[in-house]
Structures are given as structure tokens and as C-alpha cells.
Amino acid sequence: MNIPTQMKAFRFNHYREPAENQRIPVPTIGANEVLVYIHNSGLNPVDYKIQSGKMKIIFPFQLPLTMGNEFAGEVVQVGANVHDFRVGDRVYGRPDNQHTGTLADYIAIDQSEIALIPAELDYQSASGVPLTGLTSYQALVELGNIQPGQKVFIQAGAGGIGTMAIQIAKALGAYVTTTASPSKTALVRSLGADQVINYHEDYFADVLFHYDMVFDTLGGQYLKDSFRILRPGGRLVTINGLPTYQFGQDHHLGLAKSLLFSVASAPLRRFAKKHRVNYHFLIMHPSGSQLQILSQMIETEKLLPIIDRIYDFGEAQAAYDYLEGGHAQGKVIVNVNHTIEA
The missing domain is CATH 3.40.50.720 (NAD(P)-binding Rossmann-like Domain)
Known part of the structure; x- marks a missing residue:
């Protein structure tokens, strides 16, 4: 895959202001990171709590900030110290609080914060797990x-x-x-x-x-x-x-x-x-090793992500509005770059 220099991202510039689609640079990766092309992102209440400024007393965020805190996608680049993941791997994860932003084409994420997606899940279902x-x-x-x-x-x-x-x-x-x-x-x-x-x-x-x-x-x-x-x-x-x-x-x-x-x-x-x-x-912390445990539960049919609704990227705000209404039955997912898997 040819990696561009710019990407789309759903982000806000100031707390309590609406998020919007913007063009920003594709992130570069460090030696311990991988670059993931995001297919789907799961939405969570913590996303709009961050946007409202309610979380800044706990964790300061650098603005502007891309929204989204969990994803499923494909590895397109690996750092020099990465040995457990390869280009083409299907992975999912939850980035740490300094690297939020899964409603975007790409994310640079530490190898310790991701795991391979179980074969039983497509990208949409996987993005609702981390x-x-x-x-x-x-x-x-x-x-x-x-x-x-x-x-x-x-x-x-x-x-x-x-x-x-x-x-x-x-x-x-x-x-x-x-x-x-x-x-x-x-x-x-x-x-x-x-x-x-x-x-x-x-x-x-x-x-x-x-x-x-x-x-x-x-x-x-x-x-x-x-x-x-x-x-x-x-x-x-x-x-x-x-x-x-x-x-x-x-x-x-x-x-x-x-x-x-x-x-x-x-x-x-x-x-x-x-x-x-x-x-x-509790505020959860990223953990690829714990995601592997969840993957084992999925593989043994002890855990199944429940998906309520799926929105396209251009409908991200509508997806958040629905989630904030409090009636979602399971997860709300956004197709960032939708691909029909075989």
C-alpha cells in the first residue's frame, strides 16, 4: 500500500466545540510502533467526555485532538524494533491517552497496545472489542x-x-x-x-x-x-x-x-x-497481552461483540449523537475505510 502524506480525521480544535472532518499529516512511527490503516472505529462515551473537557482534570490532552479510542485495521508499516507484527496483519487495539484518534485513516501505535484480530471476526466486529x-x-x-x-x-x-x-x-x-x-x-x-x-x-x-x-x-x-x-x-x-x-x-x-x-x-x-x-x-489502560486473552475467549466462543449500529465516516457526528442518547444495544461502529472482507 502506498502511504500518503495527508489523511482525513474527525477532530475538534477546542473543548466543547463540534468536531469536524479535517486533513492532517499521516503520523510517522517510532522504532517500537506500527502504522495501521484503520478500517473501523468503535465509539464510546469517553470520546465525548474528552471532547467536553470533562477528562482534562485527569489527563491533559494536546489540542486539536482526533476523536476515537478503539480501532481495527491493517498494519502497513513496522518500526525497527517490531518483531511480532508484519505488514498485512489484521490488528485491533486501544491507543494510550497521549495517542488517541482512531477516527482517521491511519494511527501510529506502540506494538504493546495491539493484538491480532481473531479469524472469527471481521473488522467491523473487531473494532468494538478493545x-x-x-x-x-x-x-x-x-x-x-x-x-x-x-x-x-x-x-x-x-x-x-x-x-x-x-x-x-x-x-x-x-x-x-x-x-x-x-x-x-x-x-x-x-x-x-x-x-x-x-x-x-x-x-x-x-x-x-x-x-x-x-x-x-x-x-x-x-x-x-x-x-x-x-x-x-x-x-x-x-x-x-x-x-x-x-x-x-x-x-x-x-x-x-x-x-x-x-x-x-x-x-x-x-x-x-x-x-x-x-x-x-477505573480508567482502563491499553494492553495487547490482555487483548490476546480476550481473543482467546472469542476463539472459544465465550465472548462475542454485540453491534448495534454502523455508520459511515461522514456520519460520525450522527453516530455520537445516537450513542449519547443512551439507547444503544451494544456497540456503535464507524466505517472509517470500509472494506468488504472475503
Whole structure:
């Protein structure tokens, strides 16, 4: 493939301003990186949270910024120190927070942040795996330490993360409870949910108790009430709560920011102490090795990405509008460079 000097990208120049199609230079790669021609990109709520400026207190981003945080594509160039990937490989991944931007023709990404796409998946389906899959895996395994037979509650089971988390939790041998509307109950049960709460009729915190782990994706009052359903020593992992001092230290964000996080998260930590449970705030980190584990789950039919809608690149803003509406059943995908695979 001839690599051009310019490429299309969907990006914004200032926080809280609309993103637009622009022409920017194709990135150059370092010795440990590969250049990937992006076929498809999965969309996630973190994308528009970054665009709104809500994430800059945690991670400063250099503007202008190309949107998108997960992709599937084809390797077209490899760095001098890259030995595990070759030109022509089908790969997927989630770039680190300094190299976001998967709604573009190309991305330069470190070899440690990608994995080969399982043969069972096309580019469209594969692009919906990295961010939601890794987020769920890290919540359930790294922070949740889920063991066979333990009881796990996963909020919003029909969403992009929920559909992944249910399947991963079941693969780990957990008993899984989730929430869903009646129209989505069949979907979450097909993914392995043992108990489904119709949130139109019942409130989870009124009917559940003595759980080993809660994976919260909603925040707010849902997060606060999640402490009530955990057993002493249980674990609450949230992606929509507040960072802690330890989070700031673990992510090398400096003493001042870590102390700010400590003050902000104090009420939640008091909740945790009152209920004698463990509270963790999660922002996932890229990991090619963990993606390989997810690939093995896909190959053994324990994990299947659920796709809700697919949009063309020129419809990227419409795709985000739909995602932000909160009714997506699985992942929303954008065809960056659509190719029909054999």
C-alpha cells in the first residue's frame, strides 16, 4: 500500500466545540510502533467526555485532538524494533491517552497496545472489542479479582460495556446479575446473565444483597446505592465515579492532583468505610497481552461483540449523537475505510 502524506480525521480544535472532518499529516512511527490503516472505529462515551473537557482534570490532552479510542485495521508499516507484527496483519487495539484518534485513516501505535484480530471476526466486529473489552476485563480481573461462584452485579447490561462485562464475568465462572429494560432482557440473558432486574419495576439496591462485586457504569446515586448491596470486604469498581489519591499516584499524575482527587472522593470513601467494602475508580489502560486473552475467549466462543449500529465516516457526528442518547444495544461502529472482507 502506498502511504500518503495527508489523511482525513474527525477532530475538534477546542473543548466543547463540534468536531469536524479535517486533513492532517499521516503520523510517522517510532522504532517500537506500527502504522495501521484503520478500517473501523468503535465509539464510546469517553470520546465525548474528552471532547467536553470533562477528562482534562485527569489527563491533559494536546489540542486539536482526533476523536476515537478503539480501532481495527491493517498494519502497513513496522518500526525497527517490531518483531511480532508484519505488514498485512489484521490488528485491533486501544491507543494510550497521549495517542488517541482512531477516527482517521491511519494511527501510529506502540506494538504493546495491539493484538491480532481473531479469524472469527471481521473488522467491523473487531473494532468494538478493545476499549469495552479491556475496561470490563480490568474491572473484573485486575480490580475485582472475581473468582468462580462469586456474585457480580453489572449495571446497564445491554450497553457497550455491559454486553462485554456479562460475558467475561460468566467466562470467569461468576453468578451475574444486571439491569435491563424488558425489550433488552432476552439479549442480556443470551449473553449469560443469571438474573435480570427490570429497572422500570424494581430498584437494584432494594432487591440485591451480599454481593462480592459491583461494576458500576452509571455513577451518581446508582454508585452510592451500590455500596449497600455488597458484603463486607466486597469490591466496588466504577468508571463513572471520582478518582482517589491512590489512582493519582498509580497513574503518576503528581502530588497536587492526587491530593485534589483525595478531597473530591472523600464522601465515596466514607461510604466504603461505612459498609466495610473496597472502592476503586477505573480508567482502563491499553494492553495487547490482555487483548490476546480476550481473543482467546472469542476463539472459544465465550465472548462475542454485540453491534448495534454502523455508520459511515461522514456520519460520525450522527453516530455520537445516537450513542449519547443512551439507547444503544451494544456497540456503535464507524466505517472509517470500509472494506468488504472475503
